[in-house]
Amino acid sequence: MKRTLLVGCGSPLREDDALGPALVELAATKGLSGLTTKVVHQLTPELAIDIAASERVIFADASMHREMLVDRIKPDAGASAESHLYTPGALLALADTLYNAQPEAWIIAIPGHSFELRQGLSVVGTCALQQAAVALGNLLAAD
């Protein structure tokens, strides 16, 4: 398998916002060789170093949309970074410009249903997590 970095983004204290980290947790239990995982609340600039060390990076995050999205993403040097918050595209641009690294990059946007101040996924979120796990498996198997 390609050297792959899976980044799960979100807060475990906001229900389905934890879908990204939950997918990482699920993937980590599989013990896949070549898979490195990270759980973050936000995308911050130092992640560019980990991205640059990977052949493939997959960002997993909760989304407000109804459908799950699995999409290829590219570096976005025009992305705005007015605070400590970065987009996946901006991080890929950092890795490209600073470390000359262009890993294959994907985003899995997992539809969340409820984002209240509570631990644990909603019923809808739990179903979405299973779909996301299948999507992740398909991505990883596509080598």
Next chain:
Amino acid sequence: MSKTVTIDPVTRIEGHAKITIMMNDDGTVDEARLHITQFRGFERICEGRPFYEMPSLMARICGICPVSHLVASAKACDALLAVAVPETGARLRRIMNLAQIVQSHSLSFFHLSAPDLLLGMDASPASRNIMALVSSHPQAAKDGIALRRFGQHIIELLGGKRIHPAWIVPGGVSAPLTQEHRDEILATIPEAMEAVQRTLAWFKPSLKKFREEIGVFANFPTLLMGLVTPSGDLEHYDGRLRFAKPDGTPRMEDVAPERFNEFIGEAVEDWTYLKFPYFLQDGYPDGIYRVGPLARLNMVGRCGTPLADAELEEYRQLSVEERMSSFHYHWARLIEVLYGIERIKEIVSDPDILDTHVRAHAEPNRSEGIGVSEAPRGTLMHHYKIDENGLITWSNLIIATGHNNLAMNKGITQAAKHYISGFDIPEPLLNRVEAVIRTYDPCLSCSTHAFGQMPIRMQMVDSKGMVVKEVSRQ
């Protein structure tokens, strides 16, 4: 008719805020105000919770400086337990606090302020950001990332995760440092050291380009406040609380930090959620003081590590008047980054740091506890009261950004009066007013204990309250 300018949102800060500039009829500036427009109320949220949950709860105030809240909160809980934290436990907490200061200062300097410093205050907003900086100054960007990673990696090694680690607990820390992690920390020191020294080497000569900004970026005498060692040197974890005059000499004898309430009052204004702490002896608003890296370096005797002391000596070639400019927060931040790396190396090099006795256990022995430490942005105070069951009945937090609130407002007024004349205001001048705020690196999520989006905006308003111009950047 007088008018008002509003900058909304203020960008490249940690929080959501708005600047209003009130104009006189003749087009001169009357006053500028920084409005903090978010509210959270953490003090109320924690009422009724067991005291031992407080460090973890308080860390949720902020995703940038959770460690600072962990430290101050755990110290307040230590006071409730009335225990002495084992020496190694205290030193491990100190390492994490310093790692937090290194990563936070690096984010402020490289990611939020370096676009102004390296690309110019007059560059267009579209090209005055970190992504443009990456293309034009890749080494500076790499150094910023390396220093962020240095601090975050140490926090992760010690706490198990980078954000909201639950490792600092009442009575000490929950696990000792392993030899493997000690060696990993030591291995990262040289790269971090090179990065900050390379940064100081380009930053110091660049100051001559900013003479005008240095002159008007909140450049006025104020009191200074922060922790110092018993001998008056730089201190971030413990020590005595000092109130100092602008030249750094103590205004009064240093006091135990737990006595802060005897010297600090908190005023409230109806146009912002952020309170205005002030030095009680001078009253409100005359009791203005500053905290954070600039205040700390202006009032300590020395840093206590060789390279940082050499940099401090060079910094002190500035006159006392020059050192009152908040523009020099940037320089002070870099010296503290250097200090933090040196001090971490010193602490982890001591074999005793691997001692496994790192936590003291006790039941609550007091009903009131105060914890004070130095966060990246300044002195952080947590004050709790509990009932006989150990449940929180009352709490109050005074956050670094709050201490600087009076100075930030006076600072933007000074800059606005200098740069703004008439109602047609070019963006680069508004950027300079914003940049005054950025020198303080305010963390508005912390200081109002609020959550949500982070940006600010600027508005121009006439004497009748009508908005005549608005600049908004999301």
